Amino acid sequence: GEDVEQSLFLSVREGDSSVINCTYTDSSSTYLYWYKQEPGAGLQLLTYIFSNMDMKQDQRLTVLLNKKDKHLSLRIADTQTGDSAIYFCAEWGTGFQKLVFGTGTRLLVSP
Amino acid sequence: DTEVTQTPKHLVMGMTNKKSLKCEQHMGHRAMYWYKQKAKKPPELMFVYSYEKLSINESVPSRFSPECPNSSLLNLHLHALQPEDSALYLCASSQDFGLASQETQYFGPGTRLLVL
Numbered sequence: 001g002e003d004v005e006q007s008l009f010l011s012v013r014e015g016d017s018s019v020i021n022c023t024y025t026d027s028s029s030t031y032l033y034w035y036k037q038e039p040g041a042g043l044q045l046l047t048y049i050f051s052n053m054d055m056k057q058d059q060r061l062t063v064l065l066n067k068k069d070k071h072l073s074l075r076i077a078d079t080q081t082g083d084s085a086i087y088f089c090a091e092w093g094t095g096f097q098k099l100v101f102g103t104g105t106r107l108l109v110s111p
Numbered sequence: 112d113t114e115v116t117q118t119p120k121h122l123v124m125g126m127t128n129k130k131s132l133k134c135e136q137h138m139g140h141r142a143m144y145w146y147k148q149k150a151k152k153p154p155e156l157m158f159v160y161s162y163e164k165l166s167i168n169e170s171v172p173s174r175f176s177p178e179c180p181n182s183s184l185l186n187l188h189l190h191a192l193q194p195e196d197s198a199l200y201l202c203a204s205s206q207d208f209g210l211a212s213q214e215t216q217y218f219g220p221g222t223r224l225l226v227l
Contacts, residue, residue, distance in 0.1 A: 101153035
């Protein structure tokens with residue numbers, strides 16, 4: 001199937017780290033993405049990881065990939081109020097030839 | 112520059128109206144996409160154009176009619192829509208389609224459509 005699962009909601013305090021988790025379905029997925037969507041806006045590409053990598057770091061963002069468990073996570077260090085948004089993971093695989101999105105995680109950062 | 116632009120930002124239309132949504136990118140991308148997003152849900156793919164030809168139609172009702180006049184432009188023509196078609200319509204583009212390494216999609220800000 002094409003179900004990509006994420007927890008619905010995460011609340012953190014400003015300055016803490018946030019970890020958003022995603023479980024994907026297709027073992028043939030080659031690229032996995034994280035997008036951010038602020039209220040009323042489009043999707044902003046944050047980062048992506050190729051399936052032969054375990055980790056990718058990009059400034060405050062760290063992506064971890066566990067291929068065995070089909071688990072992807074996004075860690076945001078020093079979370080700021082401007083990070084409050086919905087975060088979608090997405091997978092692209094040769095099996096379905098399109099981008100399949102997770103259900104989205106709403107991150108709320110309080111001062 | 113990874114910008115995809117969409118017009119209009121907001122659109123209100125009646126069920127008998129005809130309107131069009133526009134999308135533009137100048138990144139030299141050869142694939143362009145339309146998505147529909149309902150509130151609190153992930154985007155759902157509607158159409159994919161690759162090299163100005165329709166590659167994927169995800170069984171979208173014919174009241175939605177896509178058009179790709181050239182490699183930089185993508186339109187979505189709307190006619191006789193229903194209230195349940197109210198949603199955020201997102202356009203995206205990628206360097207290519209069907210090749211994993213070229214599939215990274217960049218999204219526009221969307222058009223928020225309300226059908227009365």
